[in-house]
Amino acid sequence: MGLFLEWRNPCSRIISFGLFVMMILLTTSAVEARVRHYKWEVKYQFQSPDCFRKLVIAINGKTPGPTIIAQQGDTIIVELKNSLLTENVAIHWHGIRQIGTPWSDGTEGVTQCPITPGETFIYKFVVDRPGSYLYHAHYGMQREAGLYGSIRVAVPDAVVEPFTYDYDRTIILNDWYHKSTYEQATGLSSKPFVWVGEPQSLLIHGRGRFNCSSPTIGTSDTCNTTSPDCDPYVLTVVPGKTVRIRLSSLSSLSALNFEIEGHNLTVVEADGHFVEPFVVKNINVYSGETYSVLVTADQDPSRNYWAASNVISRRPTTPTGLAVLNYYPNHPSKTPPSAPPTGPLWNDSDYRLAQSLKIKAHPSHVVAPPVESDRVIILLNTQNEVDGFRRWSVNNVSFNLPHTPYLIALKKRFKHTVFDQMPPPDTYDYKNYDINIVQPNPNATVSNGIYRLNFNSTVDIVLQNANTMNPNNSETHPWHLHGHDFWVLGYGKGKYDPIEDPKKYNLVNPIMKNTVPVHSMGWTALRFVADNPGVWAFHCHIEAHFYMGMGIVLEEGVERVGKLPTSIMGCGETKSLIRP
Numbered sequence: 001m002g003l004f005l006e007w008r009n010p011c012s013r014i015i016s017f018g019l020f021v022m023m024i025l026l027t028t029s030a031v032e033a034r035v036r037h038y039k040w041e042v043k044y045q046f047q048s049p050d051c052f053r054k055l056v057i058a059i060n061g062k063t064p065g066p067t068i069i070a071q072q073g074d075t076i077i078v079e080l081k082n083s084l085l086t087e088n089v090a091i092h093w094h095g096i097r098q099i100g101t102p103w104s105d106g107t108e109g110v111t112q113c114p115i116t117p118g119e120t121f122i123y124k125f126v127v128d129r130p131g132s133y134l135y136h137a138h139y140g141m142q143r144e145a146g147l148y149g150s151i152r153v154a155v156p157d158a159v160v161e162p163f164t165y166d167y168d169r170t171i172i173l174n175d176w177y178h179k180s181t182y183e184q185a186t187g188l189s190s191k192p193f194v195w196v197g198e199p200q201s202l203l204i205h206g207r208g209r210f211n212c213s214s215p216t217i218g219t220s221d222t223c224n225t226t227s228p229d230c231d232p233y234v235l236t237v238v239p240g241k242t243v244r245i246r247l248s249s250l251s252s253l254s255a256l257n258f259e260i261e262g263h264n265l266t267v268v269e270a271d272g273h274f275v276e277p278f279v280v281k282n283i284n285v286y287s288g289e290t291y292s293v294l295v296t297a298d299q300d301p302s303r304n305y306w307a308a309s310n311v312i313s314r315r316p317t318t319p320t321g322l323a324v325l326n327y328y329p330n331h332p333s334k335t336p337p338s339a340p341p342t343g344p345l346w347n348d349s350d351y352r353l354a355q356s357l358k359i360k361a362h363p364s365h366v367v368a369p370p371v372e373s374d375r376v377i378i379l380l381n382t383q384n385e386v387d388g389f390r391r392w393s394v395n396n397v398s399f400n401l402p403h404t405p406y407l408i409a410l411k412k413r414f415k416h417t418v419f420d421q422m423p424p425p426d427t428y429d430y431k432n433y434d435i436n437i438v439q440p441n442p443n444a445t446v447s448n449g450i451y452r453l454n455f456n457s458t459v460d461i462v463l464q465n466a467n468t469m470n471p472n473n474s475e476t477h478p479w480h481l482h483g484h485d486f487w488v489l490g491y492g493k494g495k496y497d498p499i500e501d502p503k504k505y506n507l508v509n510p511i512m513k514n515t516v517p518v519h520s521m522g523w524t525a526l527r528f529v530a531d532n533p534g535v536w537a538f539h540c541h542i543e544a545h546f547y548m549g550m551g552i553v554l555e556e557g558v559e560r561v562g563k564l565p566t567s568i569m570g571c572g573e574t575k576s577l578i579r580p
């Protein structure tokens with residue numbers, strides 16, 4: 001409009017024409033999305049990420065796998081060859097909403113059949129928002145065998161981010177077990193329950209350091225501290241420059257804290273959304289979360305510094321994970337002269353809650369949530385037993401995946417034979433349930449029923465934490481929603497009050513995320529709009545907890561989903577669909 005008014009004034013014609021050309025150019029560059037084609041081979045390999053040799057699942061020989069680097073609007077094509085000899089696979093693109101391509105979400109049992117050994121499967125999807133994201137296995141407990149990596153989506157050429165930096169680096173934090181995924185999963189589904197315990201090491205971008213002279217090392221084990229696989233991760237900085245660290249966690253179990261000796265971290269992005277910047281000494285990162293933090297190399301340049309990852313929220317028995325912040329031109333192997341950071345007190349839940357509350361939307365990037373919701377679902381998180389097996393449940397229902405993926409069952413209208421048609425409950429008996437005690441009756445039921453949401457409705461989910469089956473114990477659970485970003489409306493301590501607590505929600509500048517912690521003995525409230533046709537998992541991102549039933553599945557607008565590719569079929573009742 002302004003442009004046309006100006007056009008009538010002869011003096012501003014030249015400027016206006018210039019603006020017009022610029023607009024055309026900007027629009028053209030914005031729509032000129034590219035196709036990024038990747039060819040990946042997924043294979044078991046011997047590697048020693050923490051110096052202890054074990055089987056890892058690598059992509060093209062690497063764990064973490066290759067970073068997907070793209071720009072907003074690009075199409076990603078990943079041609080994935082499953083070269084695991086006897087094992088299926090599926091990969092989830094964590095934080096990518098899969099608008100229009102729900103079959104590419106990579107969630108085995110929900111959106112696709114697993115990719116069988118020898119098979120090549122093509123994932124194709126658009127990265128519709130800029131930011132830092134992840135990918136990882138979503139089949140059984142394969143993620144913790146090392147099948148993961150990151151996705152970095154740049155803003156369009158003409159768009160400027162609300163902060164500046166000189167260059168960026170990606171760091172994925174992880175915890176690492178020496179026991180195989182199979183041994184762990186078998187323990188979880190055994191009677192009596194066999195718990196794997198705390199991880200042996202913490203990895204910083206795939207590298208850690210186990211003490212090879214530990215008495216737990218068996219005679220047939222190979223542990224070699226000179227293996228190049230376990231050289232520490234080195235982040236080189238140039239004095240005076242600012243690096244953007246795209247920091248995330250894909251830990252199996254541990255909540256982690258990341259700190260760089262003597263350097264502040266300015267938090268600017270969370271799960272692909274710009275944050276109102278705030279400065280911390282160290283940052284808590286829960287499995288499935290991504291952050292960008294800015295670090296300026298403004299300290300004594302004559303030495304290097306430790307970057308450390310420490311376990312929080314569970315009593316730590318795993319040594320600090322270490323990387324090196326290397327000031328150029330010092331040699332990267334120059335050992336920092338001081339002791340590495342030990343992180344905050346592991347049981348300081350107030351510290352963790354306070355940091356969660358600091359994360360707000362950037363003032364110039366606020367997307368206001370709808371002021372009211374159409375449906376409120378309250379999910380009580382508990383540890384339970386089902387027929388004497390240890391499980392996790394929400395609202396006393398422990399989730400099991402069906403053998404036929406929901407997306408196909410719902411689209412092809414054979415849902416009745418595939419999953420329980422009774423939806424799980426929208427709430428629990430909050431008036432009478434004491435969240436602070438070990439329940440006298442720990443029994444739960446098992447179901448593969450799902451929540452069906454009205455298309456375009458606004459849904460609130462309140463996650464309520466409670467005591468586990470051990471006295472005075474409540475764990476932190478990072479919950480991840482597929483297919484959506486949600487607004488984080490609030491966190492609280494103790495039992496959520498459905499009358500009083502919503503009055504305290506942040507409806508002004510809540511951050512949008514896809515993964516959020518539910519703090520021990522606390523609650524977390526989130527809101528989203530059910531506007532992405534498909535079937536979406538929502539689950540605890542602790543690998544063992546989802547395996548033991550801590551998740552739900554949501555359906556919305558499935559009738560609007562386009563034609564399903566036959567490549568996602570082939571298992572359970574979908575066999576009949578691909579046979580001639």
Ligand SMILES: O=C1O[C@H]([C@@H](O)CO)C(O)=C1O
Nearest residue numbers: 195383468469470475544545
């Ligand atoms: O699922 C879990 O089981 C153990 C413990 O509760 C067993 O007693 C633990 O720490 C979990 O997170």
